[in-house]
Amino acid sequence: MELKSQLVKKSDYLWELPPHVKKGMRVPAQVYASKKILEEIGGDKSLEQLTNVAMLPGITKASIVMPDVHEGYGFPIGGIAATAWPDGGISPGGIGYDINCGVRLLTSNLQKEDLKGRGEELAKALYAQIPSGVGKGGNIQLSEKELDKVLTLGVQWALKNGYANKEDIDKIESRGRLDNADPVCVSEYAKKRGIDQLGTIGSGNHFVEVSYVDKIFDQEVAQIFGLREGQLTILIHTGSRGLGHQIASDYMKLMVASMGKYGIEVPDRELACVPFNSQEGQQYFKSMAAAANYAWCNRQVITWEIRNAWKEFFKGKDTKLGVLYDVAHNIAKVEEHVVEGKKKKLIVHRKGSTRSFGPGHPEVTECYKSTGQPVIIPGSMGTASYVMAGTAQAMDESFGSTCHGAGRRMSRRAAQRAVNIHELEKELVGKNIFVRAGSRSGVSEEAPIAYKDIEEVIEVVHQAGLAKKIARLRPLAVIKG
């Protein structure tokens, strides 16, 4: 029977496939969605993948997806899989090819009016300053030894080398550094691909976007986050580039080869995993941490590039740019969660899913302790993005996780076919949004119709209590690969 028709309604925003729907499921499969979102789910392999994930060794409580779910490599994108520490499975497919793909939000001291009539000019100025595109290198020359330091130190490297302010560090998830990173576990080829890509955006759905605060939903929290209506903000969405991609490829291959040794069987090779505490598991985890550090460093160097361009562009004005927060949405972390009343140490895979740690959590930075961590959710190109806050309910239900974006509803190819690029460009200009991109086909793939409605996705996680709406941002200028 079709999986979708077997979904059991648990609440207005939560649906479940019980373990008996498919042989081998160890836990239920859960979908956070409204009725409207549900209509768009299941046209691809995402539900099949969700139930496959429920078969992972050591999977705890449930295999979970958010309303932005869509098909991914083995695991669905928009999902969370927590396995039992120390010997539950760790799977590169549960993290994705772009290790520590994530989003950073910068806040300015300028208002929308300060940009009036200069949107296109700003897009050009930023495009000139920030390298982008597939396979593109950047302007920073690293020696092999320095690259190893980036992999080990993350944003600490950026601070030591003048690309970061001390205040930035506290406003980055895990302070921009995972200390278990080990460059020895990273292949020479992966390093070669990463050595000249620090400070670059890449392509696909990666971007730098100048936006403004269009609406505030929670005045008190917005004030603590440093947000006010009309304020210019900047979103950075990118990850670990060729380096992370190569690490993912290297270890997916290794895990397929070593899985049998541990007696692990999974329904799809793309779910290949090994015990977290096995030699291969640890090698991957240390390598993944190195890629995560690279990605945080990448978003930090891009911040530095933007700060330089901003200073020049708004000469004579208050050009200070602060970091509101930086989140990873493709990563695995060892975390403690309460499951069935008991504290448990888990390996939490988030693939296209964002941490949403609530108020008072020890891992939430001091300045946001009272509000819960900032959660930054980018919408599709030309639509809104959201700033949310983590909740206690997310800690109870979804291992402290929420969605990561609008989520595709059309494949890249389908989008290319469906979108008339000239009309799309006209439409964006009509909305006063200036896009500067290296590839026109790349813009088509990212057209808003290729994505779900961000408003609906946000409403689901807000109503479900997994994150709280704080502010909405609207785009003004976008830089893409």
Next chain:
DNA sequence: ATGTGC
């Protein structure tokens, strides 16, 4: 996502 594929 990715110097875009077995």
